Amino acid sequence: MVKKFGLKFGGLQQKILNLVLVFLIALIAIFAGIWFYQATTLNAVVGDVNSEQQDAIEKVSHNTMHQIIDNSMTKTNALQAYIADDMFSDVKTDVATLQSLAAGLFEHMDSIEPYPFSLPDPAKEGEFSAQVLFEDGVDYTESKYLGVAAHMSDTMIAMCKQSEYLDNCFIGLADGTHLCVDNQPSNKYDENGVLSPFSVRERPWYIGAVNAGKLWFSAVETDTYTGKIGVECSAPVYKDGKLVAVVGVDLFLNSMSDYVNSASSQGGYISVINNEGKVIFAPEDNGIFTVELSDNARDMRADENKALADFINKALTEQTGLVSVNVNGKEYYMTSSPINTVGWAVISFIEKDITEQPAQIMMSEYDRINDDATQKFSESMKKLNQAMLVIIAVLLVLGITAALFVAGRIVKPIEYMTKRIDELSGTDIAFEMNDFYRTGDEIEVLAQAFATLSKRTIHYIEQITRITAEKERIGAELELATRIQADMLPNIFPAFPEREEFDIYATMTPAKEVGGDFYDFFLIDDNHLGLVMADVSGKGVPAALFMMMSKILVNNFAMMGESPAKVLEQTNTQICKNNDEEMFVTVWFGVLDIETGKVTAANAGHEYPMIKKANGEFEILKDKHGFVVGGMEGMRYKEYEFTLEKGGTLFLYTDGVAEANNAKNEFFGKDRMLAALNAEPQADPKTLLENMKKSVDEFVGNAPQFDDLTMLGVKLL
Amino acid sequence: MNIQKSSHNNSLTFSISGRIDTSTSPKLEQELKNSINDCTELTFDFAQVEYISSAGLRVLLSAQKTMNKQGSMKLKNVHENIMEIFEVTGFTDILNIE
Structure with a gap:
């Protein structure tokens, strides 16, 4: 674990933190994913809905406007045309009436008395009166026709009074005189009060009607006296196929003009085109049609704008529907209705942009509202996103803090426990349960287990210490016993340095600390050497004790000068007295006559001795x-005798030698023993024993040995 | 060492295999102590015995002494090398070996 910033990396705390973090991040990722998806979808839906709504509004408003315009403009236009047509029809009728009246009068002029007539009388200003005018150089009093025409005076006055359109009417006579009816007699005079001459036969209406030979409407003309723009309607009157007069009226189309001008206030315009394609009425600055006096007027049928020209041509012949025409780069809705009486057309038109203004206003308003809404939506989304970020941040901080806190709570007792255990190691103080560990979870169980374990460990250590002390004591005692046992056996060589007749050597190598084998040799007197080789059944301390007893008994009885068989019998009797353990000992006991080499011996269940004659090899006896x-x-023992020659050697041993075993569980055996001895048969006892030991060691190798290895060699010199 | 016991009325046979030495003889001693109270005819089958140490001899001696009081004891199928041990130790004098 690496410690940094007060946190242990790689520890439980960090692992818990990692877990919480992974969990939190996964949760946040899922949450953010859903959020992002929903936000995107919502944005897309809002956008789609917006554009759909926009399209729908645009379409619906466009259609609606088109319908409204088509309905209202076309109908209004047709109505206006109808009204105009009606008016022209009335005027036509009036003129036709005058024509017919005049024709009738002139036809019968020979039988008709002249009717009085007079010059304009300014005193009659404001009321309709018949007034005589004449061309320069004409004497109206000489006119034959004027008196005839004057018969129409009352009819003409009545006509002007009754008609809502007519301000005047007149009859121009072919002899240069003229009778007109109006209510403005004073304007016939100039500033000097002189009656102005009136060029009757040069007037457009006169020429027009004469040229046409029938009822005729003039183009737009400026009235001679009023200065008003108007049209004139005139018709020629013939007598016997000869032109005698031209009747006519001035039509000041004030109402139509007013209407035409008023229409512009609504954004639309009305214009009237005559049968020659000339503009008769049009509001000012309408962008398309300009009213010019007849001399300057253009023929709109031949307008360089083909679409407009086509429309005008069509307009003069039939009722058109709502047509879209581009003029000077602007789209116009146009509709036209013919005024059949005069062959004119009433055209209503409106700039398309204006018709679409409400829709556009609505659209822009909608856009504004929509933009507002979208912006608010975006802002809300942004705020929500920020709130989300804050929530995520808070969540992360809280999660980390909580994880650290919880992990800390989990880890703290463990850390404390670890520290405590570290402190206690090497001391004999037990780890004890503490309230700090009472967390109610596995940590408490762990602490409890530690406490119990610690207590038990200390208990065990005490026990082990005690047992070890005991063992050590026993070991020490055993070692002491081994030393005592070893000390019991004669182990200082040469044992009899003053005796040159014989050489003796013996060894005992116990398998355990204390063995049951023993050897012994002692001078019974100057000439007799007692030799003992024995093996107690069993091992260890009991065997050692038994061995000591046996050794002392044999030695005692031998020193008393008893024969070997007697020594063994007495020893047997003594041992059997108190031998509940039923232990026994095999003993070879012999007494060597040093001088003669005669050995008297008895064998109580012990191994055969090995003997070498002076120049021979070792053999089993x-x-x-x-x-x-x-x-x-x-028990009774038999004695036997044999002679040890000078230079001969007697070798005594215990079964530990013959029965030493190797790893294959093979015994060393008597043959190998003899071979070991006969390797250097003439050697002194010490060398013989060493050779034997070496040979045995080589044979057994690492195999464990169970029996003591005890040997004794005596050589007569 | 392995011991197989078979009994018939008051006669008991111990068939022993392996080594009877310092470490195994306490087991044999315990087995005998548990079994021979009512036995009048104890037989050891030594056919499978490889070796007997002085500790094993002590157990046999102890058994012989017990059986001297309550019946008879004998050994059979004793191998030559085991027999040699018995001869060396003089046990042939006190054991009934068939």
Whole structure:
């Protein structure tokens, strides 16, 4: 674990933190994903809905406007045309009436008395009156026709009074005189009060009607006296196929003009085109049609704008629907209705942009509202997003803090526990349960387990200490016992440095600390050497104790000068007295006559001795055996004798030598023993024993040995 | 060492295999102590015995002494090398070996 910023990396705390973090991040990622998806979808939906709504509004408003315009403008236009047509029809009728009246009068002029007539009388200003005018150089009093025409005076006055359109009417006579009816007699005079001459036969209406030969409407003309723009309607009157007069009226189309001008206030315009394609009425600055006096007027049928020209041509012949025409780069809705009486057309038109203004206003308003809404939506989304970020941040901080806190709570007792255990290690103080560990979870269980374990460990350590002390004591005692045992055996060589007749050497190598084997040799007197080789059944301290007893008994009885068989029998009797353990000991006991080399011996269940003659090799001496000492009461032993030659050697041993085993569980055996001895048969006892030990060691290798290895060699010199 | 016991009335046979030495003889001693109270005829089958140490001899001696009081004891199928041990130790004098 690496410690940084007060956190342990790689520890439980960090692992818990990692877990919480992974969990939190996964949660946030899922949440953010859903959020992002929903926000995107919502944005897309809002956008789609917006554009759909926009399209729908645009379409619906466009259609609606088109319908409204088509309905209202076309109908209004047609109505206006109808009204105009009606008016022209009335005027036409009036003129036709005057024509017919005049024709009738002139036809019968020979039988008709002249009707009085007079010059304009300014005193009659404001009321309709018949007034005579004449061309310069004409004497109106000489006119034959004027008196005839004057018969129409009252009719003409009545006509002007009744008609809502007519301000005047007149009859121009072919002899240069003229009778007109109006209510403005004073304007016939100039500033000097002189009656102005009136060029009757040069007037457009006169020429027009004469040229046409029938009822005729003039183009737009400026009235001679009023200065008003108007049209004139005139018709020629013939007598016997000869032109005598032209009747006519001035039509000041004030109402139509007013209407035409008023229409512009609504954004639309009305214009009237005559049968020659000339503009008769049009509001000022309408962008398309300009009213010019007839001399200057253009023929709109031949307008360079083909679409407009086509429309005008069509307009003069039929009722058109709502047509879209581009003029000077602007789109116009146009509709036209013919005024059949005069062959004119009433055209209503409106700039398309204006018709679409409400829609556009609505659209822009909608856009504004929409933009507002979208902006508010975006802002809300932004705020929500910020809020989300804040929430995520808070969540992360809270999560981390909580994880650290919880992890800390989990880890703290463990850390404390670890620290405590570290402190306690090497001391004999037990780890104890503490309230700090009472977390109610596995940590408490762990702490409890530690406390119990610690207590038990200390208990065990105490026990082990005690047992070890005991063992050490026993070990020490055993070692002491081993030393005592070893000290019991004669182990200082040369044992009899003053005796040159013989050489003796013996060793005992116990398998355990304390063995049951023993050897012994002692001078019974100057000439007799007692030799003992024995093996106690069993091992360890009991065997050692038994061995000591046996050794002392054999030695005692031998020193008393008893024969070997007697020594063993007495020893047996003594041992059997108190031998509940039924231990026994095999003993070979012999007494060597140093001078003669005669050996008197008895064998109580012990191994055969090995003997070498002066110049021979070692051989087994198959002697007579008796039962082991201590096995059975009252045993008798047989003695036997043999001679150890000078230069001969007697070798005694215990079964530990013959029965030493190797790893394959093979015994060393008597043959190998003889071979070991006969390797250097003439050697002194010490060398012989060393050779034997070496040979045995080589044979057993690492195999564990169970029996003691005890040997004794005596050589007569 | 392995011991197989078979009994018939008051006669009991111990068939022993392996080594009877310091470490195994306490087991044999315990087995005998548990079994021979009512036995009048104890037989050891030594056919499978490889080796017997002085500790094993002690157990046999102890058994022989017990059986001297309550019946008879004998050994059979004793191998030559085991027999040699018995001869060396003089046990042939006190054991009934067939």
